[in-house]
Amino acid sequence: MIDFGKKKATIYDLSVLSGCSPSTVSAVLNGSWRKRRIKEATAQLIQGLADEHQYTANLQARGLRSSRSGLVGLLLPVHDNRYFSSMAQTFEAEARSRGQCPIVVSACRDPDEERKIVETLISYSIDELFIAGATDPDGVHEVCIKAGLRHVNIDLPGTRAPSVISDNFEGARMLTRAIIERAQQDGPVISDEVYLFGGRDDHASRERIRGFRDTKRDILGDDSEACIHPTGYSPGMTARAFETFYEGHGKLPRCFFVNSSINLEGLMRFLGQHPHETFADIVVGCYDYDPFGSFLPFPVYMIRQDSEAMISEGFRILSTSRPPATTHLVQPMLVPPRTALTGPLDALKDVD
Amino acid sequence: MIDFGKKKATIYDLSVLSGCSPSTVSAVLNGSWRKRRIKEATAQLIQGLADEHQYTANLQARGLRSSRSGLVGLLLPVHDNRYFSSMAQTFEAEARSRGQCPIVVSACRDPDEERKIVETLISYSIDELFIAGATDPDGVHEVCIKAGLRHVNIDLPGTRAPSVISDNFEGARMLTRAIIERAQQDGPVISDEVYLFGGRDDHASRERIRGFRDTKRDILGDDSEACIHPTGYSPGMTARAFETFYEGHGKLPRCFFVNSSINLEGLMRFLGQHPHETFADIVVGCYDYDPFGSFLPFPVYMIRQDSEAMISEGFRILSTSRPPATTHLVQPMLVPPRTALTGPLDALKDVD
DNA sequence: TTGAAAGCGCTAACAA
């Protein structure tokens, strides 16, 4: 790129220009001048010069010296999913409103990657870390502790650091009840017609499965292990599970619970391979909300997790002095089929 | 958080432990020891000590000294949309595979915010910047130039820096042709039945509108300004446009082109307010692919933009010495209704 | 109310 040559102004340049010492300039420019009792006039002089020369602080230098950086991290499993991308959107806004610089990264649900990425962030001296949907929160915790980095778990709890998660049990109960009752509108439903697909052996999945089974037992009096099909979080694996079921039964279950919108993508892959009749009368529940998923050509009940509340609770926790490693539950919300909710994007002005 | 007291090891600690000088340690630990002709044995000694003491470089210090940081930025309009979130996913993988640390940020289509955020990134001495979907690419360009920051425009072109964008004109032609032909399966289509909603006065929208009108004229022999409804990029505004149309005509257009998946969310909001019959027989084209949008209860043709190609072309451009400010076109792809494509997530291993 | 000076952890000439 064309190098404009003009090196960026430093506090030394302004020190010379203003006739003040570098430390005075520094104090004025980082906002600590009030408490360093610097004369208002001096401050204004320096500020004026800074503006005139378009001074901007070198944040690496500041960070090196003060061993803080102004950066806050959000570690995500993946970007490419509405639950996490809307969490990122919310996180960004919150962080900026607190004068911090948000850094959003994804670790692809790989525990090693999670730790490596966090180590990198630590090398940049980030000040705080939100660990969302980590496969191994306690592993990441170790890394953070060693570096003295304040952190909080979001979405998936750890045992060693404060956590903010959805009430997955209650959410699953609401969702299960909703889909069963909806299916019952078309005639009696028996336990063997109600399945769960997706998720794996993490806290969220376990709680959702527990809520699912509990509710099935409550409503249908019975509940069998055979109806639970954990497939991991990949769309491909989920599609294969539907395919297998279809091969065995000649149809999809009449009514089923999908563990996350990522798993729901697996259902799309299955549907793409089969004619419309295959799913003319299914009733689906999906844990996670997606604005298009809500309008599929069969009833889809969804759970909208309150990521805004989780993020802001996370910031609150990190602002307390010695937060205990307790778990905070946030209530999710049941979204009936064909519902378009507003999201973080709606805050933006977009008048053309 | 509990501070473990153990301060992080520095090259000086290792210098003492190994009996070598700090510069030797530095060279070993940053990989430049080969060309500094340091003895293999020395290198191994130091590396061993480093591992043992879990040394990790302080990247702020390194960055300050070398005035580079290892950070690459991606500036997005928003996170919460599948087109951009999958771009973020791809960008992350590419950056990491090149040993850089990706920083993804969103500026909410606010030109001031765009510049401010980029200035912040510059303060952290990022090495390169991808500017995706910027409202004011040339404004951002100014800021980058002043700081000598290498940058490239993605998705929306600027006039001053190299750009990589979709072939919006061709994409729009494919999409328009597809929806018209599909609508013709149900009987003759006249020009007044084919509309376009969404977008605004940016390069992508203009090209898409041009492709749309061109194709309408080609196929239907006629084309009227009245069929074009730019609404900006907000779901709310788009919904209002559909509402207005509906009030005036008692139905939606038989066949229409939606400028982006963000605008398609506006259609969902409209649909949420109206019974199913309102859209029993519409044919929709959406510029952007969304895996759930593809399975809505009416035919939705989509355009899948090749963000992988755009990102990797961007990296290629930035790796050349003095890239000219030319625009590179990347071909998008037409996706028929009810199609589930694989995405960046599929690269992940997710065996449970 | 301000200045002097030390140093955060690292890199890169230049010496040896």
Added chain:
DNA sequence: TTGTTAGCGCTTTCAA
């Protein structure tokens, strides 16, 4: 093949 040294731009005591 390795060591010495001078900073990168900033913050922060301590003195004045």
